[in-house]
Amino acid sequence: MTDTIVSLSVLLATGQASSVELCQDYLGRIAQLNPLLNAFVTVNTDQTLLDAAAADARRAAGDIGPLTGVPIAHKDIFCAEGWLTTCGSKMLSNFVSPYDAHVIGQFKAAGMPCLGKTNMDEFAMGSSNETSYFGPVKNPWDTRRVPGGSSGGSAAAVAGRLCPGATGTDTGGSIRQPAALTGITGLKPTYGVVSRYGMIAFASSLDQAGPMAQTAEDCAWLLNVMAGHDPRDSTSLERDKEDYACDLASPLAGLKVGLPREFFGAGLTGDTARAVEAAVAQLQKLGARIVDIGLPNSKLSVAAYYVLAPAEASSNLSRFDGVRYGYRTPEYGDLAEMYEKTRAEGFGPEVKRRIMIGAYVLSHGYYDAYYLQAQKLRRLIAQDFVEAFKECDVILGPTAPTTAFKLGEKTADPVQMYLSDIYTIAVNLAGLPGMSLPCGFDAQGLPIGMQLIGNYFAEARMLNVAHQYQLATDWHTRAPLLEV
Amino acid sequence: MPLSLQDVQRIAHLARIRVDEAEAAGYQTQLNGIFGLIEEMQAVDTRGILPMSHAQDLSQRLRADVVSESDRRAAFQAVAPQVENGLYLVPKVIE
Numbered sequence: 001m002t003d004t005i006v007s008l009s010v011l012l013a014t015g016q017a018s019s020v021e022l023c024q025d026y027l028g029r030i031a032q033l034n035p036l037l038n039a040f041v042t043v044n045t046d047q048t049l050l051d052a053a054a055a056d057a058r059r060a061a062g063d064i065g066p067l068t069g070v071p072i073a074h075k076d077i078f079c080a081e082g083w084l085t086t087c088g089s090k091m092l093s094n095f096v097s098p099y100d101a102h103v104i105g106q107f108k109a110a111g112m113p114c115l116g117k118t119n120m121d122e123f124a125m126g127s128s129n130e131t132s133y134f135g136p137v138k139n140p141w142d143t144r145r146v147p148g149g150s151s152g153g154s155a156a157a158v159a160g161r162l163c164p165g166a167t168g169t170d171t172g173g174s175i176r177q178p179a180a181l182t183g184i185t186g187l188k189p190t191y192g193v194v195s196r197y198g199m200i201a202f203a204s205s206l207d208q209a210g211p212m213a214q215t216a217e218d219c220a221w222l223l224n225v226m227a228g229h230d231p232r233d234s235t236s237l238e239r240d241k242e243d244y245a246c247d248l249a250s251p252l253a254g255l256k257v258g259l260p261r262e263f264f265g266a267g268l269t270g271d272t273a274r275a276v277e278a279a280v281a282q283l284q285k286l287g288a289r290i291v292d293i294g295l296p297n298s299k300l301s302v303a304a305y306y307v308l309a310p311a312e313a314s315s316n317l318s319r320f321d322g323v324r325y326g327y328r329t330p331e332y333g334d335l336a337e338m339y340e341k342t343r344a345e346g347f348g349p350e351v352k353r354r355i356m357i358g359a360y361v362l363s364h365g366y367y368d369a370y371y372l373q374a375q376k377l378r379r380l381i382a383q384d385f386v387e388a389f390k391e392c393d394v395i396l397g398p399t400a401p402t403t404a405f406k407l408g409e410k411t412a413d414p415v416q417m418y419l420s421d422i423y424t425i426a427v428n429l430a431g432l433p434g435m436s437l438p439c440g441f442d443a444q445g446l447p448i449g450m451q452l453i454g455n456y457f458a459e460a461r462m463l464n465v466a467h468q469y470q471l472a473t474d475w476h477t478r479a480p481l482l483e484v
Numbered sequence: 485m486p487l488s489l490q491d492v493q494r495i496a497h498l499a500r501i502r503v504d505e506a507e508a509a510g511y512q513t514q515l516n517g518i519f520g521l522i523e524e525m526q527a528v529d530t531r532g533i534l535p536m537s538h539a540q541d542l543s544q545r546l547r548a549d550v551v552s553e554s555d556r557r558a559a560f561q562a563v564a565p566q567v568e569n570g571l572y573l574v575p576k577v578i579e
Contacts, residue, residue: 302521306518323572323574340501356492357519375537376530380533382539415521
């Protein structure tokens with residue numbers, strides 16, 4: 001079950017395996033290991049095997065794409081017709097979606113069966129997957145530890161080899177940070193590359209979907225499926241179709257890698273610092289040149305983010321009022337009581353905190369001091385990157401300040417949890433593409449991730465750098481030993 | 485300026501989330517912790533900086549004024565808590 005998506009596509013193309021056989025193998029492994037990891041919220045064996053049989057029929061008829069028949073799991077934030085779509089919340093614990101998200105439609109069109117819906121922090125708000133209504137996900141490398149979040153179920157499922165790849169979403173680091181903490185590869189594209197239609201909204205100006213898999217090469221192929229213009233999302237960009245795998249083989253000679261001095265300062269210590277520095281040396285060996293750069297305003301990104309994201313969330317989540325879908329409180333008198341009790345009972349504590357922060361920073365008398373000020377900082381943070389990319393092709397640094405922490409370690413103090421995303425948030429504020437890939441292990445055997453940040457629309461270049469690094473190293477091939 | 489318990493209740497009301505007295509103290513502590521983190525942005529001089537509302541400089545696209553969706557009312561209302569005759573039921577608002 002260690003096959004990559006690319007190797008599975010070869011098995012299918014050469015007739016060595018059918019999609020039904022592959023799906024049965026993965027469903028078996030999910031049945032065996034999900035009780036331990038809690039990576040999936042919903043599995044629907046019958047539907048998956050129907051998808052697989054349809055994919056095999058398409059192959060027999062010659063109607064195939066490069067990944068037809070390769071199964072994939074989807075974060076439970078994507079609406080999928082006929083599937084329970086919970087977003088990790090009690091509020092949507094009974095919501096069977098009547099329609100497909102654009103991303104789901106793209107995977108269906110590609111003939112890729114859905115292995116199930118993966119667990120996540122409630123409404124994607126969290127960095128440890130502990131805010132899920134369906135319980136925390138366990139890190140396959142050490143089940144006493146968190147897998148990161150919010151795409152923690154997708155990350156744990158890929159790391160535990162319960163699926164060959166999965167979709168995730170990233171608002172402040174929710175693909176990259178769990179990828180780092182579980183030793184897999186994950187990519188957040190440039191804002192607007194992947195349609196947000198049918199992806200349950202958290203912070204609309206920051207949310208972006210992307211692939212999570214074992215390798216950069218697999219991420220490139222998955223992004224080929226996910227990306228593309230969709231008129232149903234007004235922020236979906238009208239660009240020519242791009243092949244994200246086209247540059248994978250390019251040599252790295254002459255590549256300019258920027259190291260932001262702010263990311264290698266006092267906050268970065270121990271094994272993470274050593275692993276990232278070793279990765280820098282490896283890239284130099286492959287022909288890259290190192291450039292010292294500055295992102296002086298990046299230190300403000302956590303503060304600005306915790307104004308902007310909650311503000312957008314308070315607006316987006318106002319739709320959950322117990323009227324058109326989802327949970328409604330069983331007992332109520334008037335309409336106001338119905339709203340207030342439905343939302344008090346349907347949302348968990350972290351979601352309520354963020355909605356309240358958002359309501360406050362947007363309220364009369366506070367808007368300029370908080371919301372407008374945060375938007376100005378956002379511009380300063382984004383301008384730092386514009387300057388930096390005049391000097392380099394990609395930026396490299398750590399993905400997360402620490403390796404996977406213990407379950408419960410940071411749940412008491414939201415601020416400590418928020419600082420898990422200190423290296424990833426600026427990328428969302430600027431709207432840039434970023435990815436995380438494995439670059440080593442700490443003394444306890446926990447994976448360490450490095451982050452690559454690209455200029456706008458430089459996904460193919462980032463994937464090229466990551467792929468060349470993965471050809472020269474084997475960190476991405478290491479898998480946890482999971483026995484029941 | 486730390487939030488008072490009264491502030492917490494006002495915010496909860498704005499957010500249409502019922503917060504009882506026992507919970508309010510917990511929210512007060514946590515929200516004040518988060519605002520402590522946010523406060524550092526107030527020290528930055530942003531005079532002359534244009535607010536950035538979005539990662540891409542986009543204008544809203546227009547589309548032709550034609551029907552593009554089929555009628556799926558029954559499917560959409562199948563997931564609603566309470567419907568009758570194609571209408572969503574809520575407590576009476578106007579006497």
